[in-house]
Amino acid sequence: MKLKKNLALSDSGFVFDPSTGDSFSTNPIGLEIIRMLKEGKTSNDIKAHILKTYMTDDASFEKDFYDFINMLTKHNLVEGGEKEKN
Amino acid sequence: MVKKKKINIAVTGLNAIDSPGPGVPVIRALKESKLFDVRIIGLSYESLEPGIYMHNLVDKTYQVPLPSAGKATLMERLRYINSVEKIDVIIPNFDAELFNFIKLADTLKKDLKINTFLPTLEQFEERHKSNLPEYGKKHKIKIPYSKLIFSVKEIPSLTNEFIYPLVVKGKFYDASIAYTPEQVATYFNKISAKWGLPVIIQQFVHGQEVNVTAIGDGKGNTIGAVPMRKQYITDKGKAWSGISIDDKNLLNMTHKLIKSTKWKGGMELEIIKTSEGDYYLIEINPRFPAWVYLAVGCGQNHPEALVRLALGEKVEPFKKYDIGKLFVRYSWDMIVNLKEFEKISTLGEL
Numbered sequence: 001m002k003l004k005k006n007l008a009l010s011d012s013g014f015v016f017d018p019s020t021g022d023s024f025s026t027n028p029i030g031l032e033i034i035r036m037l038k039e040g041k042t043s044n045d046i047k048a049h050i051l052k053t054y055m056t057d058d059a060s061f062e063k064d065f066y067d068f069i070n071m072l073t074k075h076n077l078v079e080g081g082e083k084e085k086n
Numbered sequence: 087m088v089k090k091k092k093i094n095i096a097v098t099g100l101n102a103i104d105s106p107g108p109g110v111p112v113i114r115a116l117k118e119s120k121l122f123d124v125r126i127i128g129l130s131y132e133s134l135e136p137g138i139y140m141h142n143l144v145d146k147t148y149q150v151p152l153p154s155a156g157k158a159t160l161m162e163r164l165r166y167i168n169s170v171e172k173i174d175v176i177i178p179n180f181d182a183e184l185f186n187f188i189k190l191a192d193t194l195k196k197d198l199k200i201n202t203f204l205p206t207l208e209q210f211e212e213r214h215k216s217n218l219p220e221y222g223k224k225h226k227i228k229i230p231y232s233k234l235i236f237s238v239k240e241i242p243s244l245t246n247e248f249i250y251p252l253v254v255k256g257k258f259y260d261a262s263i264a265y266t267p268e269q270v271a272t273y274f275n276k277i278s279a280k281w282g283l284p285v286i287i288q289q290f291v292h293g294q295e296v297n298v299t300a301i302g303d304g305k306g307n308t309i310g311a312v313p314m315r316k317q318y319i320t321d322k323g324k325a326w327s328g329i330s331i332d333d334k335n336l337l338n339m340t341h342k343l344i345k346s347t348k349w350k351g352g353m354e355l356e357i358i359k360t361s362e363g364d365y366y367l368i369e370i371n372p373r374f375p376a377w378v379y380l381a382v383g384c385g386q387n388h389p390e391a392l393v394r395l396a397l398g399e400k401v402e403p404f405k406k407y408d409i410g411k412l413f414v415r416y417s418w419d420m421i422v423n424l425k426e427f428e429k430i431s432t433l434g435e436l
Contacts, residue, residue, distance in 0.1 A: 006332065008410065018332040018409045020294070021315030 001069060002079040003037045017077060024075065029054075033068060090123035094171055095393065096200075098129045099179025099373075100137025100144065102417075105259065105322050108179040110136070111379035113143045115389035118382060122393060127171050133431045139422045146171065149434035157186040161193065168198045175201045175396045177389065179373050181258050184210060203304075203396035205351050205372050212347070213370040215255055215286050221370075225346045227339065228366045230291045230358075234284035241270050244287060253288040253368075256281035261323060263290060288368065293360040295319065296333065298340045299378050301388045303395060304350030310388050310404040311340045312381040317412065325377055325415075330384045332409040339365060352378070352392055377413055384408040 008016040013031045015024045026034065029050075036046050043065065050061055072078055095116060099109030109128070116124045128147035130138050138147045148167045151159045167173065176194065178187040188207050194200040204210075213221055215232075222229030233247060244252065244267065254273035255261040258281050264270040274285050300311040313336040318327035340355060354375035358366045374388060381388050384407040394401045430436040 016410055020333075021317065021329040021331040021410075 001037070001043075001073075002040075003034065003072065004077055004079050007034070007038065007077060009034060009038070015077070017075075020076065022075065024077075030068060033065070034072075037072075088121065090119070090121060092125070093122045093174045093393070094125045094127060095122075096127040096129050096167070096171070096173045096176045097144075097179065098131075098150070098177070098183060100128050100130050100135040100140075100147070101132070102136045104320060105324055106376045106415075107135075107137075108374045108376045108378055110140065110143065111376060112177055112179060112374055112389045113137070114379050115382045115387050116393065117143060119387065119390040119393075121390065125171075127167065127173060129167075129176075130430070133427060136420060138430055138436055139420050139426060147430065147436045149430065153180075153183045153186055157189050160186050161190055164190075164194065164200070165198065168200060173198070173200045175203075175393050177392065178202075178204070181372060184372055201396040201398075203351050203392050205349060205353075206304075209347055209349060210372050213372060214257065215369060216257055216284060218367070218369070222367065225343055227343065228364060230366050230368060231289040233287045235274070235287055236283050236285075238271050238274055241267050241274065244270065248287065248289055251290040253286075253290050255286040255288060257284065257286065291358045291360060291366045291368070293358040293364075293366070295323075295325075296331070296336060296357050296359050296365075297325070297328075297375065297377070298336055298355040298357070299352070299375050299381050299388060300340050300344065300349075300355065301352050301391055301395075302344040302347075302349030303401065304348055306345040306348045307403060308341050308344045309391050309395070309401055310381065310386040310407075311337055312384050312386055312388075312407050313337060313340075314377060314380060318414075325413075327412060327414045328377055328380060330380060330407060330409055330411045333359075335363075335365060339367075343370075352388060377415075380411065380413040381407070383413065384411050 006018050013026045015026060033046060047061055097109050097113055099107030101107040113126050125145045128137050128144040129150045130147050131152055137144050150163050178184055188204050188210055191202045191204055216234050218229050219232050251263050251265045253261050254264050254270055254277060256277040260277050262273040264273055278285050295316040296313060298311055298313045301309045303309050313331050313333050314328040315331050316325040316328050320326050352374035354371040356369040358368055378388055386404040386407050391401050426436055
């Protein structure tokens, strides 16, 4: 899964989608995950990093991670969600 | 440092009710021009248009006759105003007055040396709300299904062609969403009493409201275009807050339309973007929108470009604009002395 290339992220967790004008705020973990996705890291890379850095288990990560990905997709922040027309 | 050229510009649209006129934002843009030192002559229709009393923006205001008085009456008034003010450029900002100004454009230039940069009569007429479906076909742009109605008797049969909700629109202004035939009848009566017939019935399209403020050079080139997503929308459907966006589809649509129509002057495209990513053009306004100052904030001073075009200067198209800039509108109560109100009401000048 690839995030839209032009998403703007700030250190405060503010996410801006310049193609739609939508903006969101996320917590520090969400921001970390979005940054890793933008860098092209796979879900396995992200999982390994989160499990190594934070006190969480495999099952909790999987549940929360895929919830988060669904949310990103729903909010149209994923590449391919928008069609180029004309 | 470039020495600014002194110039007198007359501007209409000084009103600011819940559907604000573009005059004041156009003036703000002109006052910030890096090329012109502008003296603004306000042209007002009513004594309570707030721009009349904004002396930091408007140097002198004259009342002008309502569009219904016709072009000869308007020309007579402009002759007088010009004899005092020596106007270089006029920027009309109301749809309803444009017909007269377009008709007078050549005479204004020839007799009074006043420049304008307006759409041609054909461009103006062709994009009327009532002609929009044909316009869409001609310029290959999606338009929501629309129909003109002339009587309340036509309302019951609308269910054969439309799925509720519908949008009921006046030929110049006003649009209301109707969920039942009874609501269509109410809006029909209200809108036809104000703006006349026909009334336009348009299929409601669900989606995000996005607009573009743009300017065409009359040869098919887009001099500037800034797309905006409405962030906060009033009961009248006006953007009270908006954000500039990076939407290539919207820009392509604008460039294509300006190229195909050879649009001359300022314009606003009102578009609905559906969740499927389709773009439906719902309206073309033949002048700058009230939010045009956002374009200035994004690095494209469209009113300044229009003045340069009106003066016959060659203007290079803007190549970029800032993305993610917001406008947040506010209202401001000015305290006005009765003397000023009296002066504009009785003498027609302030």
